[in-house]
Amino acid sequence: MKKALIICAAGMSSSLMAKKTTEFFKSKGQDIVLDAISANEGGKMIEKGEFDLYLVSPQTKMYFNKLKETGDRVGKPVVNIPPQAYVPIPMGIEKLANVILQELPN
DSSP states (O other): OEEEEEEESSSHHHHHHHHHHHHHHHHTTOOEEEEEEEHHHHHHHHHHTOSSEEEEOGGGGGGHHHHHHHHHHHTOOEEEOOGGGOOSSHHHHHHHHHHHHHHSOO
């Protein structure tokens, strides 16, 4: 199983995106699970290295460089989520799933 973590401002919208995207992957027979956390905890979670991929939500992109530095230091990928892939409608969920599939390490 692959795991990805969305880092968001408060974790509210990201929790919804994580749930819907996990359901999307399940419906496609892919074993990829998403979770979500607030930006305050993001750096600590990257340092723990428990996830395969870390995704920074559009509203927290101001923290991206710092989070990316942490990811580079521990050997974990950290990427920005494009705004069009952060909409809890089927098209947005599919775009987020595509970003994850492109960025997940093998």
